[in-house]
Amino acid sequence: MFKPSPRPCQVSGFLDGGLYELPRGRFRQSNLFLEMCRIDDAFVKVPSFGGLDYHNRYLWSDVRPDHPIRFAEAMELKANIADAFVKYPAFVAFADLSRDIIIDVPSLETESPVGFLLQRRRFLQQIESLTVPDARLAHYLLIHRLHYERLREIGWVGIPESRFCYFQRIRSRFFGFGRPTYTVLPGIVQQPVRGTALWNMYKPALGDLADSWKEYRGIIARQIEPLLQEETVHFYDWNPKNFILDSADGRVWYVDSKPTTFAGREENQHNLYGIRSFFLRR
Numbered sequence: 001m002f003k004p005s006p007r008p009c010q011v012s013g014f015l016d017g018g019l020y021e022l023p024r025g026r027f028r029q030s031n032l033f034l035e036m037c038r039i040d041d042a043f044v045k046v047p048s049f050g051g052l053d054y055h056n057r058y059l060w061s062d063v064r065p066d067h068p069i070r071f072a073e074a075m076e077l078k079a080n081i082a083d084a085f086v087k088y089p090a091f092v093a094f095a096d097l098s099r100d101i102i103i104d105v106p107s108l109e110t111e112s113p114v115g116f117l118l119q120r121r122r123f124l125q126q127i128e129s130l131t132v133p134d135a136r137l138a139h140y141l142l143i144h145r146l147h148y149e150r151l152r153e154i155g156w157v158g159i160p161e162s163r164f165c166y167f168q169r170i171r172s173r174f175f176g177f178g179r180p181t182y183t184v185l186p187g188i189v190q191q192p193v194r195g196t197a198l199w200n201m202y203k204p205a206l207g208d209l210a211d212s213w214k215e216y217r218g219i220i221a222r223q224i225e226p227l228l229q230e231e232t233v234h235f236y237d238w239n240p241k242n243f244i245l246d247s248a249d250g251r252v253w254y255v256d257s258k259p260t261t262f263a264g265r266e267e268n269q270h271n272l273y274g275i276r277s278f279f280l281r282r
C-alpha cells in the first residue's frame with residue numbers, strides 16, 4: 001500500500017494525503033515537536049513523540065492547552081472534522097476513520113514518576129502499533145494544511161511549497177536484526193529555502209545585528225511589518241530561526257510549518273519583542 005518515496009526527493013514528487021515509505025535519512029529532533037531531515041531537494045518533517053503527544057492531548061481532544069499563541073478555530077476542531085474532510089478528501093482517501101483509537105495520554109500529573117513512565121510506554125506502544133492512517137493522523141495533516149493555506153493567503157513573506165502526506169517508518173530493532181516495526185506517521189515535505197535566518201544575523205556581544213546585515217534591515221522590515229496586524233500576528237511563531245532572508249533576491253521566507261495552536265504564547269511574545277527591537281524600530 002505504501003509507495004517508495006520518489007528519489008531524488010522533491011516536493012513535486014509527493015501528493016497530499018499520499019502514502020509513502022519514509023525516505024531514508026538521519027532524522028533529528030529540531031526542538032520539541034518535530035524530527036526532520038534534509039533529503040535531496042526537500043525538508044521532510046515528521047512529529048516527534050512530543051509532537052504527537054501534544055496533538056493528541058490538546059488538539060484532538062476537548063482539553064484546552066494553557067497558553068497557546070492562539071486557540072483552534074472552528075474548522076480545526078475535531079467536532080467539525082467531517083465538514084473539513086469534505087473539502088479535503090485526499091487526507092481521508094487511505095485513512096481508516098473507524099479507527100478512532102483512544103490513546104491514554106501520559107500525564108505529568110500522574111502521582112508517581114513510575115506511573116508516568118508506564119503511561120508513556122503504553123502511549124509509545126499504541127503509536128507504534130498503527131499500521132494505517134486513522135482519523136487522528138488525518139486531523140494532524142488537515143490542520144497543517146489549513147495553516148499553510150492561511151499563511152500563503154496572508155503573503156508578504158514567502159511560504160515554501162509543501163505537501164502533507166503519510167509516511168511508513170520501518171525500524172529494525174537490534175542493529176538491523178530482529179523483526180522490523182512498521183509505524184505510520186503524518187508528515188510534511190517542504191521546499192528548502194536558501195539564506196540566513198534572522199537568528200544568525202544577531203551578535204549577542206554587540207547587542208545588535210552584525211555589521212554586514214544592518215543594510216538588510218529595511219528590506220526585512222518591509223516584509224515583516226505587515227504581518228504584525230492584530231488579525232495576523234498570532235499565525236506566526238516569531239522564533240527568529242523561522243525567518244530566513246535570501247540575500248540574493250531580498251526575499252524573507254517563513255519556514256515553520258506548525259499551526260500556532262502548538263506553541264506557547266509567552267515565549268512567542270518574547271521572540272516578537274526581539275524581532276521588533278532588532279529588525280523593525282530603526
Ligand SMILES: Nc1ncnc2c1ncn2[C@@H]1O[C@H](COP(=O)(O)OP(=O)(O)OP(=O)(O)O)[C@@H](O)[C@H]1O
Nearest residue numbers: 030031032033034043191192193241242255256257
Ligand atoms: N524549508 C526549509 N528551508 C530551510 N531551512 C529550514 C526549512 N525548514 C526548516 N529549516 C531549518 O530548520 C529549523 C527547524 O525547523 P522548524 O522551524 O520547522 O522546526 P522547529 O520549530 O525546530 O520544531 P519544533 O516544532 O520542535 O519547535 C528552522 O528554524 C530552519 O533553520
Ligand SMILES: [Mg+2]
Nearest residue numbers: 239241242256
Ligand atoms: Mg521553528
